[in-house]
Amino acid sequence: MTSAQLRVRTISTDEHLAHIASRSSVSFLQTPAWAHVKAEWRGESIGWFSADPGEGERIVGAALVLYRQVPRVKRFLAYLPEGPAIDWTDPDLDRWLAPLADHLKRQKAFGIRIGPPVVTRRWHASTVKQAIADDALGTLGETPADVSVPEHLAVADSLTALGWKKLATEGGFAAGQPQYNFWVPLTHDDGAPKSEDEVLAAMNQLWRRNIKKAAKAGVETTHGTRDDLVDFHRIYVETAERDHFTPRPLSYFQTMWDALNDEAPDRMGVHLAHHEGDLVAATTLVRVGTHAWYSYGASTTAKRDVRGSNAVQWQMITAALAAGAEVYDMRGITDTLDPKDPHVGLIQFKAGTGGDAVEYLGEWDLPLNRALHAAFTAYMRRRG
Numbered sequence: 001m002t003s004a005q006l007r008v009r010t011i012s013t014d015e016h017l018a019h020i021a022s023r024s025s026v027s028f029l030q031t032p033a034w035a036h037v038k039a040e041w042r043g044e045s046i047g048w049f050s051a052d053p054g055e056g057e058r059i060v061g062a063a064l065v066l067y068r069q070v071p072r073v074k075r076f077l078a079y080l081p082e083g084p085a086i087d088w089t090d091p092d093l094d095r096w097l098a099p100l101a102d103h104l105k106r107q108k109a110f111g112i113r114i115g116p117p118v119v120t121r122r123w124h125a126s127t128v129k130q131a132i133a134d135d136a137l138g139t140l141g142e143t144p145a146d147v148s149v150p151e152h153l154a155v156a157d158s159l160t161a162l163g164w165k166k167l168a169t170e171g172g173f174a175a176g177q178p179q180y181n182f183w184v185p186l187t188h189d190d191g192a193p194k195s196e197d198e199v200l201a202a203m204n205q206l207w208r209r210n211i212k213k214a215a216k217a218g219v220e221t222t223h224g225t226r227d228d229l230v231d232f233h234r235i236y237v238e239t240a241e242r243d244h245f246t247p248r249p250l251s252y253f254q255t256m257w258d259a260l261n262d263e264a265p266d267r268m269g270v271h272l273a274h275h276e277g278d279l280v281a282a283t284t285l286v287r288v289g290t291h292a293w294y295s296y297g298a299s300t301t302a303k304r305d306v307r308g309s310n311a312v313q314w315q316m317i318t319a320a321l322a323a324g325a326e327v328y329d330m331r332g333i334t335d336t337l338d339p340k341d342p343h344v345g346l347i348q349f350k351a352g353t354g355g356d357a358v359e360y361l362g363e364w365d366l367p368l369n370r371a372l373h374a375a376f377t378a379y380m381r382r383r384g
Helices: 013-022 094-106 125-133 150-161 196-202 205-217 226-243 250-263 308-322 343-351 370-383
Strands: 006-010 042-050 058-069 076-080 109-114 119-124 180-185 220-223 268-275 278-288 291-299 327-333 356-360 364-367
Touching: 006 094, 013 042, 013 058, 042 094, 058 094, 094 109, 109 370, 119 125, 119 150, 125 343, 125 356, 180 343, 196 308, 205 308, 220 308, 226 250, 226 268, 226 278, 226 291, 250 268, 250 278, 268 308, 278 308, 291 308, 308 327, 327 343, 364 370
Parallel strands: 076 109, 291 327
Antiparallel strands: 006 042, 042 058, 058 076, 109 364, 119 356, 180 327, 180 356, 220 268, 268 278, 278 291
């Protein structure tokens, strides 16, 4: 039996959103709104359409493409962060990816970068904890997984056979999105939602004690509004100075808020933890369908002992549960297990929630013009 041929074309925002609504979830980086957040890129919504005889045209996949121009040349890198949203279990991936390449060539793309939203392996929190303590294991990837998905692992072989190349990572991070994330499952294996007590019971003793300590100390958590982004940003800048990273400007978060919430009410939220009137921690949460993401977090150096960060995380988890989310995604971790590496502290913090470390396929490139692709890669590397 021959697989039905597919074609790719530009779609409207409404068509794109309708397809997103038909799935349990897609990454928020694959929503039409994300193109408004990444103003330095040009955005396009595209759809895959089935050409089954007698059925008429119907959309079977969708993606947000972000185009980044080569300096002084009207050619573009086409980037699909954490996408596209297609049937990655199809053994004939070429019928999805070949028409994608054809469409993007017509849009003057010199190369394509994708991040298949495919989870290949999972490690439970207890396994992560044991692996960190095991001197024989240097990375998460070397650690035997609790769950492996063979059909998802096979996707890497299919991409390689089709000429795609995986981007190199450093500690699990590439230039774009992380290959390893940390999830807190909010449902049982049968899909039934967990209760707050069940989620709390899965956390380690330190997490449960810190949540209780925050409550006993009088930490109050609230779900804020757009106006509270100013206060969030104030302590986010403080966090950046303390942890030595470059903060995004306040305008970035305001644009993100406006774009995501204009597209769907309550898609993005801000959560705040106060102690005796002082803001001690603040975070942002994004939700699309059944998936909720902890996107940015901040805390003050003062009053760390009242455990505002744990309190605000717990509020976000309970908010995600109440909204019907199946996963609370704490986003990226590195794959290092070296106790001397400062990134291990972040893994240990997230593992304390009792969730799972998950591995995606990573990001993959397909050069359409090798010379321009190499020049652009070198240019982006110089920019850092």
